[in-house]
Amino acid sequence: MALTRTASRAGGLPGLAPRGLPRLLGPRDRGAAPAITGRELIDEVERSGLRGRGGGGFPTSLKLTAVADRRGRAVVVANGTEGEPASAKDATLLAHDPDLVIDGALAAAGAVGAREVIIAISRASTTAMARTTDAVRRRAPGALPVRLTVAGTPERFIVGEESALVHWLNGGPAKPTLTPPRPSERGVGGRPTLLQNVETLAHIGLIARHGADWFCRLGTDAEPGSMLVTVGGAVRDPGVHEIEIGTRIGDVLALSGGPVDGVAGVLVGGYFGTWLRTDDPLGVPFSAAGLRPVGGSVGAGTIVVLPRGTCGLKETARIARYLSGESAGQCGPCVFGLRALADAALALAGGRHAIEALREMRDLPREIEGRGACAHPDGAARLARSAVEAFPHEVQLHLQGRCSAPHGAPVVRVPASTGEWR
Numbered sequence: 001m002a003l004t005r006t007a008s009r010a011g012g013l014p015g016l017a018p019r020g021l022p023r024l025l026g027p028r029d030r031g032a033a034p035a036i037t038g039r040e041l042i043d044e045v046e047r048s049g050l051r052g053r054g055g056g057g058f059p060t061s062l063k064l065t066a067v068a069d070r071r072g073r074a075v076v077v078a079n080g081t082e083g084e085p086a087s088a089k090d091a092t093l094l095a096h097d098p099d100l101v102i103d104g105a106l107a108a109a110g111a112v113g114a115r116e117v118i119i120a121i122s123r124a125s126t127t128a129m130a131r132t133t134d135a136v137r138r139r140a141p142g143a144l145p146v147r148l149t150v151a152g153t154p155e156r157f158i159v160g161e162e163s164a165l166v167h168w169l170n171g172g173p174a175k176p177t178l179t180p181p182r183p184s185e186r187g188v189g190g191r192p193t194l195l196q197n198v199e200t201l202a203h204i205g206l207i208a209r210h211g212a213d214w215f216c217r218l219g220t221d222a223e224p225g226s227m228l229v230t231v232g233g234a235v236r237d238p239g240v241h242e243i244e245i246g247t248r249i250g251d252v253l254a255l256s257g258g259p260v261d262g263v264a265g266v267l268v269g270g271y272f273g274t275w276l277r278t279d280d281p282l283g284v285p286f287s288a289a290g291l292r293p294v295g296g297s298v299g300a301g302t303i304v305v306l307p308r309g310t311c312g313l314k315e316t317a318r319i320a321r322y323l324s325g326e327s328a329g330q331c332g333p334c335v336f337g338l339r340a341l342a343d344a345a346l347a348l349a350g351g352r353h354a355i356e357a358l359r360e361m362r363d364l365p366r367e368i369e370g371r372g373a374c375a376h377p378d379g380a381a382r383l384a385r386s387a388v389e390a391f392p393h394e395v396q397l398h399l400q401g402r403c404s405a406p407h408g409a410p411v412v413r414v415p416a417s418t419g420e421w422r
Contacts (some may be wrong), residue, residue, distance in 0.1 A: 014320040020217060022242045023226050026204050036208045039377050041111045041341065042068060045204060048296030053080060054160070055270070055300045057288060058202070060099035063194060066184040067112040070192035074098050074114040076146075077169070077188060078105045080121040080128065081153045081160035082199040084270040085322075086302040089228035090239040093130035101198045103146070105206030107110035109146050112194050116147045119198070122167055123152040157271070157326040157417075158376055159280045162195045164328075169397040176374035199228055199301075219245035223287050227301055231256040233267075233411050234307035250282030252303060262308035264404075265390060267412070269299025271319050272379030275390035277313060283369050293387055304412055311405040313394050317345035318414045325417030331373040339382050340364055340391060345384055353400050361388050368383040 036044050046061035067074050078101055082090040095100060105117045119136070121129045133150050153159050154174055161176040166187045168174035182223060187193025203225060216224040223245045229252055232238045237256025243252055249266065252380060253259060266281040267273060278294040285291075288298055306312060324342040327334040344360035347353055365381035372378065379394050388395060397403055
């Protein structure tokens with residue numbers, strides 16, 4: 001996906017860098033190194049209101065404080081694994097300006113007392129891996145206060161979940177868990193570990209340079225700052241864009257040339273996200289507060305557009321089958337529940353035993369959610385439930401043995417699942 005333009009919720013023509021954008025995707029030379037360090041940086045990040053950009057949206061200052069307050073020498077892990085197939089923002093950022101991510105990681109390391117920084121990148125992101133490795137090598141040997149390394153991770157959907165990544169960095173399988181301790185308590189090598197998405201660390205690098213007040217010039221009062229968004233599906237020029245939080249979805253899509261042929265549905269937040277329940281998705285602000293009333297969340301910062309004449313149930317079935325194949329095999333809700341959910345989605349999409357399949361699409365999520373060994377089954381259940389709610393007309397057609405797109409080509413990018421954990 002191409003590095004592209006920027007948008008502000010205040011309007012204006014794409015490409016004119018409204019209200020100070022771009023920040024993350026702007027010129028690589030940003031002047032002097034970060035000036036705010038140590039505990040002062042944690043205070044400044046708290047004032048900025050920065051939240052994690054990896055999908056969870058957790059307040060960044062709380063993570064920093066949790067690690068800084070622990071005994072023992074901490075570790076910082078920059079998470080650029082990006083297992084979400086709908087997202088390309090982290091790979092784009094690392095390919096464009098790995099030094100900004102490194103600056104943020106080093107600033108965070110100083111704040112939490114870490115002597116080691118690990119940048120984890122999917123092996124499939126070859127350009128991001130190469131440019132980040134080069135950036136690390138350019139740092140003067142012996143001049144850094146920390147040990148800085150790059151780790152190539154397996155290409156799996158859940159590898160980027162923080163507990164899975166810690167397990168893998170510790171030499172085990174990349175499988176996530178919900179059980180304590182959390183990485184902030186005992187993570188890599190048994191040490192307190194700050195695990196942050198690479199975009200979050202890049203923002204920390206900018207806050208360390210310019211301060212919280214500068215950061216808050218963009219966004220909303222509740223959700224300040226800019227963010228990277230990956231736009232895909234039926235748009236003219238899919239790509240990664242930097243936007244002001246709160247920008248209308250229609251304005252974000254305009255950065256990608258707009259929809260190719262109308263809009264039949266919009267998936268936000270990635271494969272663990274939801275189909276929006278609204279007749280006017282283009283008018284929805286892309287923010288947590290803006291998406292919540294229509295059943296959406298920012299998640300990994302992705303927007304996927306379905307064109308007119310596309311069946312949302314078929315697209316959901318393809319994703320559900322993939323997510324079932326990405327099970328870590330640790331519990332019944334994931335192994336059997338997601339398989340049953342994928343079967344039901346495929347049956348409804350194919351018009352086979354549609355009434356029974358629809359009943360299972362509605363009932364299985366309630367039986368799956370909150371019962372797994374990790375959050376993977378919850379995300380898949382959320383997506384399936386949203387499809388039934390967002391495409392009621394399509395559901396009725398399939399109950400009658402019909403489909404709005406019986407011969408339509410797939411739109412959503414769904415990779416093949418390896419079905420093997422390593």
